[in-house]
Amino acid sequence: MRITCSGARSDWRAVDLTDPLFYAQGDPHAVWRAMRDEAPVHRHRLADGREYVSVTRYADVRTVVGDHQVFSSRRGNMLSVLGGHDPAADRMMVSSDPPIHTELRAPLMKHLSQQRMRELGPAIRAMARGLLAPLADGDTWDVAESVAMFPMMFTGLLMGLPERDWPELVRLTSTSVAPDDPAYGADGDSPLSAHHELFDYFVELAHTGDDDREDLVGAIRRMTPQGRRIRTDEVIYNCYNVLLGATVTAPHVIASTVLAFTEHPDVYARITPEADAVDLAVTEALRWSSPATHAMRYTNAATEIGGVPIGADEAVVAWLGSANRDRAVFDDPYRFDVTRRPNPHLAFGSGRHYCIGAPLARVALGEFFGEVVRIAEGFELAGEVRHLVSNFIAGFTSLPVRARLRPGAERELAAARAEGS
């Protein structure tokens, strides 16, 4: 999806925001900007009769994703399931409301805490270095392809998933969120078959080893929702939720940000390797890229948003990518500013469903960009950019760049490669 905004006035009424292809070829940021100005709460009717309400302003987006009393997650949080019933309702964290949601989430919180994730820093840094090692050759480096594996590496480690399974898991999770993209749907895989293959994988995992395994899968298997032993289907859904949450989002933050580095070398030059500077840059990278374009909810009862009446049981789509460019909250929102402060972006959502992997994602992105800044003086685009065909994930399938390395970096990268081989 285009991450910048062309600035052209957009005929937003002519656009179908459910169309995955629009995000690869069109300019959603221009559409969202026009909608924020002209129709911040807007009811869409699709040709097949289904309806949903779009909210595009920051304040409304935060209310919709954050107020679980009025806006329920039980019918799924993605536009792709609009009009259906989510079989994972009350069984998977992201598709449940409190109190069930709280019971599924609380036991995992301590396993994914800021403190625990910081301890993983050195291991994640080594992973980042391994992924950056090919830069030593001075050839074109496809950022999108190279970093697709990054979250799988650290989430695989946390979940205790064998390394031999990682490439297939990345392919399946990508297919299940972007089945229309030729890069993933090509093998005839539908999102349904990808879901089935992933579920079969987790069925096996739900029964492999014993319940006191020390990884995240063990923590899920030991949960006791409503005071009873967790069922296999609940183990599967929540393993799926954690894995998908990580693999389909984080790579696109890196790719979007490296693309911004190629477009704004002066901004890149402002990032120093100190932790605080990298941290601020990561926060802006998250706002800028907003990999999850939206979160959907269904109303529990009739309500109103910004004076627009909404009926009971209506689908409401909160556009996170739009909220993160709202000038009511962000000064000069289309400026990529690695020192932006304050930066209360909604890339991780808000409220009870606020991304449980946020501390992990922040540590991982911090380690990755820390390494990038240490080794590269700058980047330039070296080929055609391909955007992901998806209405849910803003990202890339190809981003070829060339890096100018800092003195001594080549030797370091070669050493990292030797270590990894």
Ligand code: HEM
């Ligand atoms: C940059 C990376 C990431 C982004 C942008 C992101 C984005 C989001 C967003 C927007 C939500 C809220 C969905 C909603 O309100 O319906 C969410 C929830 C979630 N994310 Fe992430 N995520 C990222 C990384 C991760 C990682 C690394 C993990 C794995 C540990 C993860 C696992 C989850 C899970 C399990 C939920 C559901 C939480 C709940 O319902 O309480 N995410 N994520």
